Structure formats: C-alpha cells, structure tokens
Amino acid sequence: MATTAAPVGSARNGAGPEWGGFEENIQGGGSAVIDMENMDDTSGSSFEDMGELHQRLREEEVDADAAAVEEEDGEFLGMKGFKGQLSRQVADQMWQAGKRQASRAFSLYANIDILRPYFDVEPAQVRSRLLESMIPIKMVNFPQKIAGELYGPLMLVFTLVAILLHGMKTSDTIIREGTLMGTAIGTCFGYWLGVSSFIYFLAYLCNAQITMLQMLALLGYGLFGHCIVLFITYNIHLHALFYLFWLLVGGLSTLRMVAVLVSRTVGPTQRLLLCGTLAALHMLFLLYLHFAYHKVVEGILDTLEGPNIPPMQRVPRDVPAGIPAARLPTTVLNATAKALAVTVQSH
C-alpha cells in the first residue's frame, strides 16, 4: 500500500514532477494521454467510486482503522495486481482534474468579486454624485464623464421601492393578482433595467459612446429626482405641488441625463431620437408612479371638478345596495368605479 500511496499522494497535490505533464493535458480538456482502455467496469474503479473513495479516505485520516478500510475497499473493488492499481490511479487523476476544473469554473462564475470594482466608492463620492445628478452641464462638445459604479443606483432603486410601498399603503391600493411588495420591486427594477437596456440599444443604433454600465449608472442616479418628488408628494397631496415638482425636479434630472447623452452622440437626428426617447420615458415614469398609486379620494375629487358626466352614466348599474361610504376607498382604481362612486355620493 505504501508504494502505491506515494504516487497517489503526489498526484493528489499535483506537484510531483512525473505527473505534472499529465495534469496539464487533463486540464486542457483536449487529448488524454493515458489509454483509457485499461479502465474496464469489471474492476469497479469507476469515476464515482473514486470520488467516494477519496471522501472516505480523507475523513478517516487519523482514524485507527483507516488501513482496514482501505483493505476492505481493495477487496470490494476487486482490484488485483498492477492493472487494478493503474486504473485506480487513472481514476484518481480524473477525479482530481475534474474537481479542480469544477472549482475553477465555480470560482469564476459564482464569484461575486466580479462586481467588486463597481462598488468601490466612498460616501463623499456618492453624496457628490447624487447632488450632481440634479445639475445639468451645458458643455456638450466634449464627452462628459459618467461614473461607472453600481452602489448608488442600486441603493436609489431600493429607496424608490420603499417610497413606493409607502405610497401604495397610504393610498390603499389593492393588487388583485400579486403582492404589493412584488409590484413595487417589479416596477422599479423593471424600469431601471428595462429602460437602460432599451436606451443602450438605441445608443448602439445611434452610434453613441456609452457602455451598458454607464447607462445603468446614469439612469440609476436619474432616479434620485424621482425619489425626492415622490417622497414629498406622497405625503402632501396637492396636485399643483406635484406638477411643479414634476417639471422642476424631474426636468432637472432629465436635462442632466440628456446633456450627458448629447455630449456623447454625433448628429442632430441621432441626438433627437436618443434624448427625446429618454426624456419622454423618464418624465412619463414619474407621472405614472404618482398617479397609479394616488389616493383614491383625490381621484374622486378630481372627477367632480372635471367635465360634466354624460347622463348615461348617471344610471347606477351593478352598484350593491346600501354601499357604505367607508368602503368606497377600497374599491379598485378604474374609471367606471370612480364614476359610479361619484353618482352614489351625489345622491
């Protein structure tokens, strides 16, 4: 056992000179050096058995009956003589190489360190970038610098989710198919990732010099204005105030993003297409966030101030008898329900 254990031990660590070349070939995944015909199934030294053998060997390293177990293994696997030993070593090599490849693939793809450079920020930097996202820069002849980090945008998206939850709760929004949290997360992340990808695709069509990471960062920081506006207007429900903030704050952050994109695009048509699309989507998103999760009471007051309701709708249809006023806010936000509620209230 000792004579065969020595090469096995060196192969295990992979540092032995006689097995060094063999290792390289296995890791390349191309041609195998050792003739595999020697490994027949009757000897029992299959790939999985080698793996189990290794597990057992490692666990009982300091155990008193390790030697006995190895003898049992030898008898169980039916290996006799040199042929068995050789195939066992080959299977051992295969196991080692396979494990090394798997661990390498795992550490390559499941490694979160890939994202580490994008989170390398200081609090002062995040603060300055948040403030700069509201200040449009006039210089459009020279490509403006975009910080390629993901911490700020990610935190802003989560903050928007939290603010949206707050707004949905105070407006008693009912989500029939799904959950409040799921809707909030889906809306915010969907906007950030979806619109970034769409604008990146448009930028590719318009030959703009911007990478996906920069687009994600730009749009993420553009959500800072949305957070401010929604935080204020979900608590103070004044339409005039909302429109003012929508134009001012939303407009400022949109102008900043537009200025950056214009500085990185050549040609008037391309600039118009790219920046028009981004501006429209950004401003409309803020409008949508405010009105979709607005207080239902405000909506009813709005329809009272609106144009005259045609006489046809004054006939109450499908209104349950004796609907109490307290249950009105809990009805689903749609125009028919609002009109019916108005007609019931006006009686």
Add this chain to the structure above:
Amino acid sequence: MAEAAESPGDPGTTSPRPLFAGLSDISISQDIPIEGEITIPVRSRSRESDSSTLNESVRNTIMRDLKAVGKKFMHVLYPRKSNTLLRDWDLWGPLILCVTLALMLQRGSVDGEKDGGPQFAEVFVIVWFGAVTITLNSKLLGGNISFFQSLCVLGYCILPLTVAMLVCRLVLLADPGPVNFMVRLFVVIVMFVWSIVASTAFLADSQPPNRKALAVYPVFLFYFVISWMILTFTPQ
C-alpha cells in the same frame, strides 16, 4: 505531500491534522456545519464531541440549542460590542423570528377586500432575500465578514421588531383611533431604532472605517420596510 501518503497507513505516529489542510488550494468551502465555530476545529476533539452528542437524548440537544439561541437574544436586546453573535453563529434564531413575524403578519381572510396585505410567503421572502442582498452588498464594499455570520446578525436583530409586532397586536385589541395609531407608531419607531443600533454594533467592525455609512444604509432600508409592514398591519 509525504504526510498525506503516510497518514492512512500510520495513524498513530502523525499528530492529528486539521480537516481542511489538504484543501488549501481549493476555493470551494464544503461541509461547513450549520452551527458551530467559524474557525477550523481540530479534528480529534470535534470527533469526540460529535460521537458524545450523538448518544445524548433529544431533549438535551434541543435544550442546548435553545439555550444558545436564548443567549443570543439577550445579546441583541442589550447590544454591546461583542463577538458572540459572530463567533458562534447559527440560523435557528433568525428562522424562529422570521416564521413568527410572518405568521403574525398574515391576514386571516383569503377573499377579503383588503387582500393587499403581506402573506406568509411574502414576508419570508422579503426577510431572507433582503438579508442576502445586504450581505452581498457589505461583502462587495470590502467587508471581512462571512456570508452566514452576516445573515445570523441581521436575522437576530429582527427580534425588537417581532416584539413590536406582538405589542401592536395587543394594542389593536383596543378601540381603533388616532391614540391607538400614535402608540403603535411610537413603539415601532423605538424598536426600529433599536434594531438598527443592535445590527450596527455587530456589523460595524467588519467594514472599512470610512465606508460604514454605505453598509448601514441598506440595513436601514431593510428594517424600514419591515417596520412599515408591521405598522400598517390591520387585522381583519
């Protein structure tokens, strides 16, 4: 190299080696037990304790685990800068707290009008995925805390909010009104601040000193969302 070959054959002559010594060049962490020390235990000692705990009665095992969980609860309720939660991390406490919170936040009716409230699965998913996200964020910012240690700390620091949930449910048995709401608001705010202080006391040391604010902000958002779910909970 030679020791690896010799140890199967000569167990008596070599000294006991740590279990994972031969795996120093592999980056996968395998076979980490769910409860126990993060530092690598010496094999022979843990082998003896394993065989001895295998033969004890179930009651002893459960009581030992419950005592460990209770001890960590005390550490959360009186947060000091100590290493207990980080050294002997376990996920039983967070599981108990999360299940309790999710059960209490569940609404009774299925087809009621207000079915926009959080159900069990939603609360569960929010707590665990929120904790995972915060852990990934703190690791990416350069913190030197392990994944499960961070999950353990964040889970245990939900304890004040679970207490707030219990208090809110008791308060809601009384008449609803503005006073009721103010009492609940005050309790939830106090417990929210307590949670953040507790988790900061445990997590702050693992971050680089100038980036503590960056790591604490998502914790703030996480506990804010949970506090909001507790505050806006109204029973059927």
